[in-house]
Amino acid sequence: MVVQTAVPELYEDDAHSVVEVRTDSLQGLRELGPPDLVHLVKQPIGKSSHKQIGLYHHVTGIDASSSAALAAYINTLVYQPNDRQHKIASGLYCCYNAFSRVDMRVQVQIPGTVESYCVDERGSKLEATEEHWLETYLCSVLRAYSYADNGSGDTVKRIIGVRRFNPVTSTEQEQKFLDAAEKLFFSGWQLGSDPEIQVPNLVSNHLTSGLLHYIKTTGRFASGINLFEKLRSRDPEIASLLAKVYFAADEEVKAVQLLHEAVEELPMDYSILDCQAEFCNRKGRSDLALEIAKRGVVAAPSEFGTWARLAEVYVAQEQWDLALLTLNSCPMFTYQDKDAPRLPEPARVSLPLDPQTMCDEIDDASATPDAENVHPTLRRLAAGNYKGTFHKAYILLTEITKKIGWDQLLKIRSQVFVMEEEYRNEKQQGPERGGGSRNASTTALRGTDTPQPNGHGDIQEDNGDDQVPPSPSGTGASTNGSITEASSSSEPRASTTYLDPSVSKPTSSITVRSGAETPQPLPPTNEDDSYTQFRHKRLCERWLDNLFMVLYEDLRIFTIWRTEAAQYRQQQLAYKKTAEEWEILGELAERLHRGGEAEEAWHQCLGVRFSPKALRGVMASLGRKGERRGEVGALIRLVAWQWRWYSEFSPELLLTMRKLIEEEGAVKIRSIVQATSLPQHVLDLTHQYAALCAAFSSSGTEEGR
Known part of the structure; x- marks a missing residue:
């Protein structure tokens, strides 16, 4: 080597x-x-x-x-x-x-x-x-x-x-990797799994995630299909993995046929059901996805992914109340980070530069993040630190907000969850109500119809929170405290299309930790009742209540930023911030699905100094717009920056190169790279990524045509 x-x-x-x-x-x-x-x-x-x-x-x-x-x-x-x-x-x-x-x-x-x-x-x-x-x-x-x-x-x-380094650079090395994976496949659960998975199993573990990541990155779908076909003959559960590869390879007919056969054989396998529901929802058939997603929850009620899929389907159907109730029912897991070296501070560090990575344009060696250069309100934004199940839940909440707006979200929240003021009034006005209650999990599952999980019995109603595993303690601070204002000025006016004139601060709801002894509201007397009376409402999980407060802070800071930027433009003044602040604002806009504002922040950041995070955001934005020359230019600089810091291999950058070659052809992409006004030794680094695509006979290369 x-x-x-x-x-x-x-x-x-x-x-x-x-x-x-x-x-x-x-x-x-x-x-x-x-x-x-x-x-x-x-x-x-x-x-x-x-x-x-x-x-x-x-x-x-x-x-x-x-x-x-x-x-x-x-x-x-x-x-x-x-x-x-x-x-x-x-x-x-x-x-x-x-x-x-x-x-x-x-x-x-x-x-x-x-x-x-x-x-x-x-x-x-x-x-x-x-x-x-x-x-x-x-x-x-x-x-x-x-x-x-x-x-x-x-x-x-x-x-x-x-x-x-790239561990697989040829088809011979690929075969060696896949042979090892086949031999050890049925021990893969021992490696653990992604943080969204409660219990590692045959099809959800680090080995299967790694295999799918490799196949997606390199486009070696035929090799993946061959591997999973052989493994499926030994265990039918592997059909879900095989279907995912078929979908990635644009073989949707084969994937659908496979899932049909698999669900006949394993009618309550949640991985197969989730794969079906995701496909139907992606194709705009949320009506078909709904019953499948409900059955997936019945099959695996303790897994976050099945509840999150059901919430996605409700969002697609614009059933916002059931989407929130389903989100409230999601089992949340403490995030388990990747293992990192636990070594003492080195006595001295030497980070030499390789001559072929030297390029003044990408030099950020002197750019050390300085917390003192970041405004305290930006530094306190918590959403950027979410990982695992909390990150996925926050994405779902922001997607709902994008579609219906913040004020409408608060209105629906107050309709389905018990708010603090009405809870106090209810306690004062009458004796405690008796009788059993239907928890939020059951409500979200039922919707307006009771699902029949493939003849395996009805969903059992429950008087407590037994269907919802305990949330991890300390998932967020109390939501009853006030949030420090970002500015001494009055609350900013929104200049965005999905916010009302002001960002309303959410009122407090009654929160609960799953499994705790708390008063439960009575269920609706019939399916047509709306959530307008106290006894029809549900208790909000503390972690979800905290997400509302975090989302409020994100929206508030975003509104302040856009208002101030508009005011500066009107006065023809430069709106200045540090590179670190622009990075935070770019991430903030991305979290709120505001692509245009995110790209603006990334460009502003790059105007101050080189930033791989900002350049990656620009590259993704240019890719969505189809501006290939700009996308290739960003890719070249990111590849060179990675090499400067000893990273010869980034799967995401390799995937970007493969997609570019697939769409435009290898000859054209190589020509665009060569026409860039950067030193040849820098361009050669990107050519190596293109050569890797040729070695794997990717679509668009001479070998892949």
């Missing part, structure tokens, strides 16, 4: 051995494990002094199928030109095996011997077997895709000193 990026060097603190710290952290790993650790020992050249220096860096995407492959990587570091006063005496490569939960290690003495072994969670040294290496190789490929940067630079900046 030809190593082309420069090598970052993080110098070890004499008081802490990074290898020992990594060993101690093994028992705390819950996901695929951290990036590989490469620890080197250097000593001065030609001097009698025996003082040795410990330094390290991280890697993803290196072939970890054998000890020889990892030793070969260490050997490529011996002749690096950065340090001519020292030589490498030894190297240790650490690569985590998430199947067996051991750390595979290869110790290389230079010159000398190679020793391979593995270390378990207790720190015990074990013999490395062939099965261990197969598992380690597969984990290495999955980590390369899962932990890669999406082009915005957020992942690159999160962990310092990580070299990212």
